[in-house]
Amino acid sequence: MLSLKEKDRPIIRKLLDAGCCGRCVLRFCCVGKYSSYQLSIEDINKQLLAFLSEADDQPSCEASDPTQTEDPPSKKLKLETLQAGDDGGTETLTANAEPKVQSEICVACLGVLQDFCDQSYTTQLQVCDAVRKGEYQFDSLMLAVSLPAQLSVREHSCWLHVKKEAEKSMCLDKEDLVQVKDAFKWATQGMVGKDLGASVLTNSGFEVSVGFTHAETDGDCHFRATTCSDCFKPTKNKASVFTRMAVVKALEKISDQKFLNYPCPPVHPATRCTPLDTTLQHASVFIARYNKFSRELPQTPWVIDGERRMEGSVEELIAGPLLSSFRADFNFSSSGREDVDVRTLGNGRPFAMELLNPHRARFNKAEIRQLQETINTSSDKIRVRDLQIVTEAMGRMKEGEEEKTKTYSALIWTKKPLTHTDLDFIKNIKLKVDQKTPLRVLHRRPLAVRQRVIHSMSASFLDTHHFKLQLHTQAGYIKEFVHGDFGRTKPNLCALMDSEVDILELDVE
């Protein structure tokens, strides 16, 4: 069953006429059911024809099982086209010709979804073989698909071809279409996973990349090189200016009218895509928590205008020992960050260190404990705990602990001389704070007012101008709560104490 809707009929007819393959037709009908793409291309084509041949008054919205139709499709199709002709409207244009599934190479996907979604390519020939030869350790994998840039141009052309019909159906916009690479993944991931005995996930440390090129139609991308030269600027690292991103950008800018210099629907290719070698990338992710004991240590290398502002960083202190054991590149990410002069105490801040392409990814507990020990003995400025290895952590890390509450401890200076009783009001106080995006991050974050809750506060008197403030609060901008950020965080300690106040030190616990 293909989950097609009544309104899809004119789109299906037009696309088949134009020379699209069955899977591309499903994409343009926004079919989101994976199993529809997993049928063989022959079955999909058969079911599409059967669906078109159904009488309009039939209540079923699903494509019928072709085995139940006794009449050959062509006979019913004639009936259907006649009726469509009577109705008039947009369908008459195409209804004169009998729709048939093209046996040629698909004009939209250049064969990617026709010839490369079956067993012979995925499991035997290319993909799984390459994985097996790589001798990697893995329990899961993700598929990455790189496609020739001209597919975007052809996609746009096909979209304009059925735009009028599509806008009446479920698909309101080009963005709603199922992308070629997704259709490819849906069609193949079951086979690949089964063959390799691993689960295929959308996010895994082990990335299997397949790719295709199509030299015959590379010229498709040149459609706007002269009129949109700013989209196609040469860059150092790229062999061609017609990158996928550049093409997509140019397509966004062009009006439908101007685009029609390009044939719509696209012309038939003579050859199908050529598959590239399957490449493998293995990332192992270590997750852990770190403490930072120094007030002169940034979290990541602090470089402004190409100049280093401070020696060392948390990232480098953690990565150093790991890298000498693995000889791999890495990505560091963490759940939030502290300022250079803020220490991180208590349980520490969660972080992830992703090693790129180490062939080794399985470690026993003793080995991991040893790695942690090596990191911790190499510096007294930081300490790492709970080190463990995972294969798919990066995504989760970022959502992470942002909303959880933390305990902060701050050293506060007040301009007005203090007495013990001046701090009494701070005890047992719960506050709702309205915070405009702090000025110090406003250049890179949207302007908004966010409400933060301070669950509890306490203060201990140190001398007439200093006290220690403890806050239990949602992760947020504590410095701004203290000095007020030009009155943009309300209430703030400055206003509550009716004195100029400043935060001299801050620790997170």
Next chain:
Amino acid sequence: CVFAMEEADKTAPSVTDRYYTRWYKTDMKGKPCEDHCILQHSNRICLITLAETHPILQNGRKIKNINYKISDGCSRLNNKVSGKSKRGGQFLTEFAPLCRITCTDNMEYTVFSCIRGRLLEVNEDILKHPDLLLEKPSTDGYIAVILPKLEESKSITNGLLTREQYEEVVSKRTSQQQEPC
């Protein structure tokens, strides 16, 4: 843990001085003593404020009215920005007026942008509490927040005075015994 108190005496720089550079525009549009102060954060964001020598801040004057509506068609209060790129914010040039302030003696003053950039926000608190502007002109009494273009973040201060140059101008002013502002 041990805190280093010595660092924290009263001579320590204020929050503003630690993170912002002060720039000045004196005698704005040729009007004597109408000095503006621009606080530029190291991330290029600028706050427009009245310099301490501005006539509004002299001789215990009081504010009658602050108006962000600078012409029939344009009010700075309608400024809205969205997203990281701050789409939709009004783009200001050096001499774009931000607001008009009328004192109780009916003298009216216009505060200008002083720099090119996108208007991010104006300070609505001073509408309800005009005294903020008088009591804390360089912090809670700011006028507006402006984001210069990245490529202009250095050049926008070309026509402005540094703190030293500003102090020089002010001391010359008093030595020349000009009319008090």
